[in-house]
Amino acid sequence: MRLGLNLGYLTPGVSPEDQLIWARAAEHLGFDVLWVAEAYGSDAPTILAWIAGQTTRIGLGSAVMQIPARSPAATAMTAATLDTLSGGRFRLGLGVSGPQVSEGWHGVRFAHPLGRTREYVDIVRMALGRHEVAYAGRHHQLPLPDGPGKALRLALRPARHDLPVYLAAVGPRNLELAGEIADGWLGVFVAADALAEPLAAIARGRARGGRAEIPFDVVASVPVSVGDDPSPAGIAACADAVRPYTALYVGGMGSRDRNFYNDLAGRLGYPDAAAVVQDLYLAGRPRDAAAAVPLELIDRTALLGPVDRIAAGMRAYADAGVTTLAVTLSTMDQAAGVSTLESVAQAYQQWRSSARGSGSGT
Incomplete structure (x- = not known):
């Protein structure tokens, strides 16, 4: 199980400088990947490009870029550009958002989310593979059949043609779709003791899509709140931050x-x-x-308390099948955020040591 950081999106209490400091701290501490979100404020690609130019090793992912916000061709262009700027570090996470944001902010009907997602990913992969993009679907037609447009090929040569695509999914049918067409799942409110059901849905999709033998990244976005007091009162105090x-x-x-x-x-x-x-x-x-x-x-659904308790929580997630644990900070203070990341890295090393000692997990 790898370690990640989910920065979310900019809020009134979090500045771009805060996010950059945390990104650099995560890179220094050996985190594998950094995820950035968007809703109806800051967008993910701009923040990712800014951080990409000021880091060198850590992976960079969108969690998520909203499907209703961009045409699939625009998303492919953005993904190829980010992957090029970052030297092949980008991971494309996509999601349909919800009806309130899709219809209220983007003016895109929320109907048929599964079908729209399937077609969207088809076109994105086609474009990133530098094929001529010609597509006749229910929701997307490229080029339009009654105009002067023609099938085009992505002019940029991206760092990778097989750039990984992730889907955010909550319900069973969306989870199956993620397994069928994506390279990874972006999960939220993931409970280790309840992970068997969503993983079974993903497995059904992978079997249906002929992808059962292809590696699949199970990403759990998990809030973390560190505290020294292991008593019930101390854990409750940590939970208050979440x-x-x-x-x-x-x-x-x-x-x-x-x-x-x-x-x-x-x-x-x-x-x-x-x-x-x-x-x-x-x-x-x-x-x-x-x-x-x-x-x-x-x-x-969170990691709470002292370092050893957080390490135990990491063990539970790894044993349940999580392959990337992406922690979300529960503080808006820059220094406290760095301290939290240091505690998370310490807990991760503690779990790794115990896993090696017992011969289980990596």
């Missing part, structure tokens, strides 16, 4: 009728609590929503 993040997704990322993260919390065993969190968040009470998130849900 509460706003969990409440935002479970309560606020979507409408009352369509919130994939709320559904996921329900599948993890907390449907009633998830409904309460959503009610409070949508009523304009985010602090109360955060307080209503069950401690157990946070503890199962």
Whole structure:
């Protein structure tokens, strides 16, 4: 299992300089990959290009670039450019976002997300492979059949023709699609003790797509909150730093009728609590929503507490099948973020040492 850092996107409390400091710290500490997100604020490619020019080794990935935000050809151009600028370090993570962002921000209907994603990835791969892009799908037609356009080939020669493509997925059908057409899965709110079901869905997709023997990267994005006190009170205090993040997704990322993260919390065993969190968040009470998130849900989907407890959590994720553990900082303070990354690296080395000693995992 490799170690990654998910920087998310810029927020009012996090500056570009903060993100760069954390990126450089992660590279120095031996992290394998750095992921950057986008919603309806900062975009992922710009931040990635900026960091690419100021790092040398660490992998760089989008988690995610939004499918409704760009045509597949534009995404292929951006991916090829980022891979070229970074010397072959880029990983393309894609996601359909949600209906609120897709329709409210980008003006793109959210209908048929599976079919649109399949066609989108087809075209991106075709373009990155420097084939002439001619495609007759239900959702995409290139070139348009009734105009002067012609099939074109990507003019840039990217660093790699086989640039890895990842899909963010939450529901079972999306997970199967990720296994069928992608090189990796970007998972969020991943509980090690509940990973068997999503991995089974991915395996079904891989078998259907004839990709069962091809390496597949299972990326779990996991919040981390470090504290020295291993007591229940100490773990609860660490969880408090994660509460706003969990409440935002479970309560606020979507409408009352369509919130994939709320559904996921329900599948993890907390449907009633998830409904309460959503009610409070949508009523304009985010602090109360955060307080209503069950401690157990946070503890199962985050790394909390002292270094040795975090190392044990890493062991559980590795044993469950995670191949890249991408930690998300639960602090907006620059120095505290660096300190957290140092503790994560220490925990990772502790887990690696114990895994080598027991002869299990790498």
